[in-house]
Amino acid sequence: MRTKAVATAALLTLALTACGAEIAPAGDAAAGSAHYPVTVDNCGTKVTFERKPARTVTNDVGITELMFALGLADRMAGYVMPDDKGQVDKVAWKDGYQQARWLSRQQITKEIALEARADLVFAGWHYGFDEAGGFTPQALAGLGIGSYVLSESCRSGKGPERGVMSPLDALYTDLANLGEIFDVRDRADALIADFRAQVAAVPQPERRPRVFLYDSGEDKPYTSGKFAAPQEIIARAGGENVMGDLADSWTTVGWESVVQRDPEVIVINNYGSPDAEAKRKFLTSFPPLAGVSAVRNGRIFVLDYVDLVESPRNPAAITALAAHLRGVTAG
Known part of the structure; x- marks a missing residue:
């Protein structure tokens, strides 16, 4: 854990960089391409990205593997999840676990995001975001860090109840949105088509x-x-x-x-x-x-x-x- 002074310095750095110049992976000089800015609908809110996120922090295994399945491990500062991820050696995107850094086995916090110099946190309500702990998209915005909310976890507007679309629609929505956010829509479309075909092939x-x-x-x-x-x-x-x-x-x-x-x-x-x-x-x-x-x-x-x-x-x-x-x- 960094000291308060170091965390404050990181906060100041993020305030200057999160919505402006990004810290891009090597060889990615064209991060601010003509594709940007892009706007996606995330849980009923229009969210605009001025450029491709370079230091995404994900929370939990399913969210992390959405990034890996799209080949976006190189756009991640790391992931947060418990010790037991289950069997990962047979999934098609297993290499992502070798490329991305495992930041914490505990609950995701603002300190973890700051320490990782995150420019985007991908989590969800009950999958990291939580008012009681003060870890919300609004709190992260105050630190200059963007957020994307898992569509399965969208609040329905009736208190803490979640869900605004069918579960597979939520999966396809997030893949399509991530494709836009990270300028990999071709990959996202191919993955969605493959998943739809797998599901359609199951006899009823x-x-x-x-x-x-x-x-x-x-x-x-x-x-x-x-x-x-x-x-x-x-x-x-x-x-x-x-x-x-x-x-x-x-x-x-x-x-x-x-x-x-x-x-x-x-x-x-x-x-x-x-x-x-x-x-x-x-x-x-x-x-x-x-x-x-x-x-x-x-x-x-x-x-x-x-x-x-x-x-x-x-x-x-x-x-x-x-x-x-x-x-x-x-x-």
């Missing part, structure tokens, strides 16, 4: 099994409403999210409502070993769930956290879950 069943997404919680479960990524992952895989009528993204419900809706499959959101096994043990031994179809028939499926938040892994997660659901309908 005649009958849709009822699916409950279990993230965490024993007194009350934390799950996905219709605006979080699991909603569309489940639907495009051929299932029906039993909490898909909730006009929120990630939210808490009661166990009574889970029992009443009798899911045939429970999908566990895995935060890393031994997380999934601990959750499976709880679900299969929790008395109120004993009569639920998914528990009674042993239909519990595991996906990793990064699969279930907005990320470039969403299409592959749809394919994997679809294969499991076909076994339910076949049986």
Whole structure:
């Protein structure tokens, strides 16, 4: 951690550089090209970029991998995420983890952004941005640092509830916006087309099994409403999210409502070993769930956290879950 004097100096430097001359990677003298300025719609707000960001700091694994999937590791000052990123050695953009710097395993802060000399922070509400901690786009703007808000996390205008578009639309929107912001629209368009094709190739069943997404919680479960990524992952895989009528993204419900809706499959959101096994043990031994179809028939499926938040892994997660659901309908 830098001293207060050094942080103040960094703040003064950012005030002069964040919206003006950028600190560009080597060989990038044309950062202020004719492409700029560009304006994108981010969560209902028009945001203008005078030039290509050069020192982006990302928060969390899904957000970071959006940058990597677009080949933008060289435009990053680094990323913030917990120790357990899951399996990264098989993803197509694994080299990004070698190129970009891992800034912190803890919560993202203004100090981290200042220390990294960030000119852009890419995070989301509940994915880094938080009024209680004072880490908001408005606070960063006061430091001369730009922000881009993850579209999955857009506030709906009804208090803290999030979600203004379907989850895959949020993914495609962010890819398209990042393509404009970083002047890599061809890459973004190709990635969007590939993801759309992957999703379209998944066959849809005649009958849709009822699916409950279990993230965490024993007194009350934390799950996905219709605006979080699991909603569309489940639907495009051929299932029906039993909490898909909730006009929120990630939210808490009661166990009574889970029992009443009798899911045939429970999908566990895995935060890393031994997380999934601990959750499976709880679900299969929790008395109120004993009569639920998914528990009674042993239909519990595991996906990793990064699969279930907005990320470039969403299409592959749809394919994997679809294969499991076909076994339910076949049986």
